[in-house]
Amino acid sequence: MERILVSACLLGSRVRYDGGAKTSDDDLLARWRAEGRLVRFCPEVEGGLPVPRPPAEIEGGAGGAAVLAGAARILTPEGDDVTAAFLSGARQALAAARSLGVRVAILKEGSPSCGSLRIYDGTHRGRTTPGQGVTTALLELNGIRVFGEDRIPDAASYLESLRGTAFTERGDPG
Numbered sequence: 001m002e003r004i005l006v007s008a009c010l011l012g013s014r015v016r017y018d019g020g021a022k023t024s025d026d027d028l029l030a031r032w033r034a035e036g037r038l039v040r041f042c043p044e045v046e047g048g049l050p051v052p053r054p055p056a057e058i059e060g061g062a063g064g065a066a067v068l069a070g071a072a073r074i075l076t077p078e079g080d081d082v083t084a085a086f087l088s089g090a091r092q093a094l095a096a097a098r099s100l101g102v103r104v105a106i107l108k109e110g111s112p113s114c115g116s117l118r119i120y121d122g123t124h125r126g127r128t129t130p131g132q133g134v135t136t137a138l139l140e141l142n143g144i145r146v147f148g149e150d151r152i153p154d155a156a157s158y159l160e161s162l163r164g165t166a167f168t169e170r171g172d173p174g
Contacts, residue, residue, distance in 0.1 A: 002159055004032055005097050005105035005139075007114050008042035010149050015042040019052040022108060026152045029106070041096055043113045043135040047089025049082065056082050058112050061121035061129035064090075064137030074112050074134070077124040086113055090135040097144055103162060105139055106155055109148030116146045 009016050011033070012023040032038055045051060054076035058064070062072035068090075073083045090113065097105065107114030115133040120126070136146045147155040 001035070001037055002104065002162060003039050003100045003102045004037050004155070004159075005039045005041055005093065005102045005107075005144070007106070007108040007111070007149075008040045008045070009108055010106065011038065011040050013040065013042065015045045015051050017044075017051075017053050017055045022149070024149050024152075026149070028152050028156050039096060039100055039102060041093055043089030043093045044086065044111075045089070046092045047085035047087070049085045049089075054078065054080065055124065056086070056112055057120040057122045057124055058131070058134070059122045061119060061131055063119065063131035064112075064115075064134035065132065065141075067134045068137055068141070075122075086134050089113060090138040093135045094138050094142055094144075097139060098142075103144055104155055104159055105136075105144055105146045106149060106152060107133070107136060107146055109150060114146075116148045116151075 009022045010024045012021050014021045056074050056076050059073050059075055066072035073081050074086045109115055111133050113133045113135040116136045118128045119131040121129040139146050
């Protein structure tokens, strides 16, 4: 059974910067949860950030790959550098995924950790730009496909495609 790493806020955990959750009511996610396939994870909390906490954005909207390369930081509106916590959380997410053989993640779109297609632009004015968060970038660099909560059917299709490769990769029908 394929395990799926999921942003804890999408599963109802109140771990977001504002102390809230962004609980998904997606039927596929509910089914996978009932099957015991989901791995709940919040990289920001696991990286040591409190709840609630100031919002944070990647400077210049540079994206997670730039943060991983040391070319960009993650800052609060007051200019506090929280990059180290985000990097720690991303590394812990990767370690958790690897330990459970996770090959797919469904993460919160827009987040400086979890965004897969868009992130906030670094101005703290509510504007987004195309890009990935730092956790998404690290997971994808390590072969784990990441989908936002609005792309769960795409994640399901990808999971189905993995079933077809399970036999050749593991020598069993998966």
